[in-house]
Amino acid sequence: MPQGAAMRAAGPRANGPRRRAEEIVEAAAAVFAEKGYHGASTQDVADRLGMRQASLYYYFRSKEAALEQVCLRDVGMMIERALEVANGDGGAVEKLSGIVRNHLLSLGERLAFVRCILRERRFLPKESRGRINRAMRRYERIVQAVIESGIASGALRRDLDARVTTLAVFGLCNAPVDWLGKEPGVTVEDIARSFVQLLLGGIAPGRAGR
Amino acid sequence: MPQGAAMRAAGPRANGPRRRAEEIVEAAAAVFAEKGYHGASTQDVADRLGMRQASLYYYFRSKEAALEQVCLRDVGMMIERALEVANGDGGAVEKLSGIVRNHLLSLGERLAFVRCILRERRFLPKESRGRINRAMRRYERIVQAVIESGIASGALRRDLDARVTTLAVFGLCNAPVDWLGKEPGVTVEDIARSFVQLLLGGIAPGRAGR
Amino acid sequence: MPQGAAMRAAGPRANGPRRRAEEIVEAAAAVFAEKGYHGASTQDVADRLGMRQASLYYYFRSKEAALEQVCLRDVGMMIERALEVANGDGGAVEKLSGIVRNHLLSLGERLAFVRCILRERRFLPKESRGRINRAMRRYERIVQAVIESGIASGALRRDLDARVTTLAVFGLCNAPVDWLGKEPGVTVEDIARSFVQLLLGGIAPGRAGR
Amino acid sequence: MPQGAAMRAAGPRANGPRRRAEEIVEAAAAVFAEKGYHGASTQDVADRLGMRQASLYYYFRSKEAALEQVCLRDVGMMIERALEVANGDGGAVEKLSGIVRNHLLSLGERLAFVRCILRERRFLPKESRGRINRAMRRYERIVQAVIESGIASGALRRDLDARVTTLAVFGLCNAPVDWLGKEPGVTVEDIARSFVQLLLGGIAPGRAGR
DNA sequence: GATGAATGAGCTTTCATTCAT
DNA sequence: GATGAATGAAAGCTCATTCAT
Numbered sequence: 001m002p003q004g005a006a007m008r009a010a011g012p013r014a015n016g017p018r019r020r021a022e023e024i025v026e027a028a029a030a031v032f033a034e035k036g037y038h039g040a041s042t043q044d045v046a047d048r049l050g051m052r053q054a055s056l057y058y059y060f061r062s063k064e065a066a067l068e069q070v071c072l073r074d075v076g077m078m079i080e081r082a083l084e085v086a087n088g089d090g091g092a093v094e095k096l097s098g099i100v101r102n103h104l105l106s107l108g109e110r111l112a113f114v115r116c117i118l119r120e121r122r123f124l125p126k127e128s129r130g131r132i133n134r135a136m137r138r139y140e141r142i143v144q145a146v147i148e149s150g151i152a153s154g155a156l157r158r159d160l161d162a163r164v165t166t167l168a169v170f171g172l173c174n175a176p177v178d179w180l181g182k183e184p185g186v187t188v189e190d191i192a193r194s195f196v197q198l199l200l201g202g203i204a205p206g207r208a209g210r
Numbered sequence: 211m212p213q214g215a216a217m218r219a220a221g222p223r224a225n226g227p228r229r230r231a232e233e234i235v236e237a238a239a240a241v242f243a244e245k246g247y248h249g250a251s252t253q254d255v256a257d258r259l260g261m262r263q264a265s266l267y268y269y270f271r272s273k274e275a276a277l278e279q280v281c282l283r284d285v286g287m288m289i290e291r292a293l294e295v296a297n298g299d300g301g302a303v304e305k306l307s308g309i310v311r312n313h314l315l316s317l318g319e320r321l322a323f324v325r326c327i328l329r330e331r332r333f334l335p336k337e338s339r340g341r342i343n344r345a346m347r348r349y350e351r352i353v354q355a356v357i358e359s360g361i362a363s364g365a366l367r368r369d370l371d372a373r374v375t376t377l378a379v380f381g382l383c384n385a386p387v388d389w390l391g392k393e394p395g396v397t398v399e400d401i402a403r404s405f406v407q408l409l410l411g412g413i414a415p416g417r418a419g420r
Numbered sequence: 421m422p423q424g425a426a427m428r429a430a431g432p433r434a435n436g437p438r439r440r441a442e443e444i445v446e447a448a449a450a451v452f453a454e455k456g457y458h459g460a461s462t463q464d465v466a467d468r469l470g471m472r473q474a475s476l477y478y479y480f481r482s483k484e485a486a487l488e489q490v491c492l493r494d495v496g497m498m499i500e501r502a503l504e505v506a507n508g509d510g511g512a513v514e515k516l517s518g519i520v521r522n523h524l525l526s527l528g529e530r531l532a533f534v535r536c537i538l539r540e541r542r543f544l545p546k547e548s549r550g551r552i553n554r555a556m557r558r559y560e561r562i563v564q565a566v567i568e569s570g571i572a573s574g575a576l577r578r579d580l581d582a583r584v585t586t587l588a589v590f591g592l593c594n595a596p597v598d599w600l601g602k603e604p605g606v607t608v609e610d611i612a613r614s615f616v617q618l619l620l621g622g623i624a625p626g627r628a629g630r
Numbered sequence: 631m632p633q634g635a636a637m638r639a640a641g642p643r644a645n646g647p648r649r650r651a652e653e654i655v656e657a658a659a660a661v662f663a664e665k666g667y668h669g670a671s672t673q674d675v676a677d678r679l680g681m682r683q684a685s686l687y688y689y690f691r692s693k694e695a696a697l698e699q700v701c702l703r704d705v706g707m708m709i710e711r712a713l714e715v716a717n718g719d720g721g722a723v724e725k726l727s728g729i730v731r732n733h734l735l736s737l738g739e740r741l742a743f744v745r746c747i748l749r750e751r752r753f754l755p756k757e758s759r760g761r762i763n764r765a766m767r768r769y770e771r772i773v774q775a776v777i778e779s780g781i782a783s784g785a786l787r788r789d790l791d792a793r794v795t796t797l798a799v800f801g802l803c804n805a806p807v808d809w810l811g812k813e814p815g816v817t818v819e820d821i822a823r824s825f826v827q828l829l830l831g832g833i834a835p836g837r838a839g840r
Numbered sequence: 841g842a843t844g845a846a847t848g849a850g851c852t853t854t855c856a857t858t859c860a861t
Numbered sequence: 862g863a864t865g866a867a868t869g870a871a872a873g874c875t876c877a878t879t880c881a882t
Contacts, residue, residue: 157413160408570833
């Protein structure tokens with residue numbers, strides 16, 4: 001368990017000053033992911049940091065503001081990774097494989113954050129929720145563009161509905177959020193390999209003349 | 211609150227006494243699905259029924275008990291439907307198609323309930339959460355058994371990992387919980403057709419000799 | 421001290437149900453008057469009633485709402501009394517005397533309320549503050565109209581500025597809010613008599629030809 | 631809050647060190663007058679100075695100490711002005727006019743301070759409140775002495791109650807604290823003239839033989 | 841069956857204050 | 862002189878729950 005132990009600061013101030021805010025965002029992500037935004041208290045977050053609850057408010061205007069930070073933290077990075085792949089060389093199949101693999105890698109590395117983005121962002125107030133949603137739609141559009149161009153070029157099956165396919169890809173790739181780490185013997189790499197295999201070829205054996 | 215006059219709805223009343231409890235479960239499902247279990251108050255549930263908040267406690271011992279009822283309501287039905295298909299005639303491909311279609315139909319009909327089962331059951335206390343989890347695992351096992359027999363019989367690709375494939379099927383089929391009704395022009399039927407198509411054949415065109 | 425002792429309810433429920441809200445308004449008035457709105461806590465109000473603090477919120481949406489009730493409670497009555505006099509018989513001098521006397525009587529009877537109206541209403545949110553201010557201005561206008569008609573008729577000195585005179589009358593009549601009950605041997609009746617005497621004749625002896 | 635860059639105002643700084651404390655007293659007076667002592671935060675005071683909140687504590691031991699400074703600041707000056715007039719030449723009528731005029735002038739010049747003295751001093755702890763109260767009573771006694779001697783000499787009406795008259799004079803003279811600056815077209819000079827006129831002659835026309 | 845009244849526990853947030861630097 | 866960081870205490874408010882009626 002890479003998170004349970006040893007995170008109590010040595011005294012007040014042990015890391016750089018900018019770092020403290022990030023520590024809080026990380027603790028908030030972990031706590032919100034575990035208990036849900038509304039099920040978690042700011043005290044829970046403080047406990048995880050060995051901090052007094054009131055001190056959190058030195059760094060964040062409100063609990064909501066902390067959730068917003070959590071949700072914004074990695075969205076940008078995931079989009080950039082996807083964009084790089086989408087703008088790189090290779091056909092639609094290679095691109096999609098790359099995007100899926102990257103997505104699952106991010107998910108494995110930053111599970112708490114992704115959980116918050118997917119499940120807790122809806123509790124944000126309208127405005128900041130809008131900001132996250134726009135980012136997510138940008139991400140979706142990148143993937144959908146790859147799929148559309150694949151369909152057009154014949155790299156993907158011509159009878160696909162691009163929109164539903166995009167939603168399906170995301171649904172599939174986000175699913176591990178619910179069970180990652182709980183399925184013994186299943187690593188992110190396993191999942192990535194299996195999902196790519198499944199997405200591209202399906203679960204039925206090759207259909208020669210279809 | 212001393213708010214003088216009445217508010218009794220004319221409609222809902224006049225049904226049997228057993229029916230009232232079900233109305234409450236339905237209201238709770240809707241409210242918990244919309245606001246999250248912890249984000250919803252019992253007052254929210256009462257409001258939706260034109261009832262006083264204290265009256266809910268005539269029907270339910272606690273908020274948690276209501277959530278448990280919500281989560282248990284349809285799980286049984288979904289399992290039965292899956293079992294029927296699994297025990298019926300046809301190969302693994304047909305069975306899987308049938309199960310996916312049924313699942314999506316249930317999801318479309320009882321969206322609020324499924325949302326609660328998927329997202330809110332984790333807030334139940336250990337014991338009742340265990341009960342739901344056991345039901346879900348029974349459901350999964352039915353599907354996994356179909357997949358395993360399909361792999362064994364060659365109806366499905368032999369290089370699949372049955373466990374991950376099962377998780378993938380569920381991940382895919384549960385995904386619409388997040389966007390059903392928000393994607394204009396996409397019906398449950400569309401989704402079912404697309405998902406079956408995708409699951410079985412993947413998104414890349416047929417690969418003759420693999 | 422007509423308020424210090426014996427107000428603890430015998431059990432829960434001892435007075436009528438509508439009465440409870442009024443008791444709270446009265447307690448709030450007393451507490452806000454004594455400690456200032458921001459210096460008083462809802463706990464202080466609850467303590468004075470032998471009630472739990474949370475129970476206040478069964479009757480009032482917020483601390484601010486309680487202050488609003490306090491401020492609105494007697495304003496209407498004071499205006500009505502003034503209107504009655506203003507619309508009654510008699511010259512401007514008699515009317516003004518009557519209004520001053522009534523005002524001081526109200527002030528003596530409902531000291532805590534008047535203190536809140538005068539000192540604490542400014543802490544209300546814009547909207548409800550506006551409501552109180554409008555009532556106060558209506559009150560002022562009644563008095564100013566009497567003064568203006570008095571000046572016009574010659575019942576009052578012709579060289580007066582009606583506006584400043586009105587403000588002066590109110591300033592004088594509200595002043596006892598700061599010391600009523602603290603000046604030994606000075607009753608409301610004394611004050612009323614003295615103020616009328618002063619207002620009408622001033623403190624210098626009669627000036628025959630001015 | 632980790633807010634990187636500077637905010638030091640170019641203007642205020644560069645004065646002597648003693649001056650800074652006075653700036654703070656002035657800012658505190660303005661803020662306390664506007665929001666009330668308990669409604670104002672030390673942050674509000676710091677904001678008004680472009681200062682960090684913690685820095686205030688270099689100059690003042692506590693918020694209360696700042697209020698005490700505010701309340702003491704001008705009381706002495708007002709008393710001295712009153713004493714000068716009281717000990718000067720002229721009859722009671724002239725002296726009273728002078729005192730009233732001076733009081734209103736002070737009030738106009740130092741509105742925030744006077745507001746705090748009148749409305750906020752009651753929130754001081756016993757001891758320092760006592761100090762202010764003693765000063766106020768000294769002030770009152772000076773005025774009351776003038777009134778008493780005026781009554782004795784016949785310069786003022788013989789049927790007056792000296793105590794109530796003193797309270798009335800103060801009540802009247804302090805009233806503008808509530809509306810000064812909000813009554814369009816009314817200057818301190820107007821008020822002074824009107825109040826003297828009113829106090830001495832009342833609002834009814836001269837009564838020759840009373 | 842249903843509700844008005846009440847409450848204990850807990851929540852987010854604010855704030856005056858301290859202190860090392 | 863001034864400040865960033867932290868904190869204890871308390872505030873207003875919400876909420877699930879209880880209970881007499």
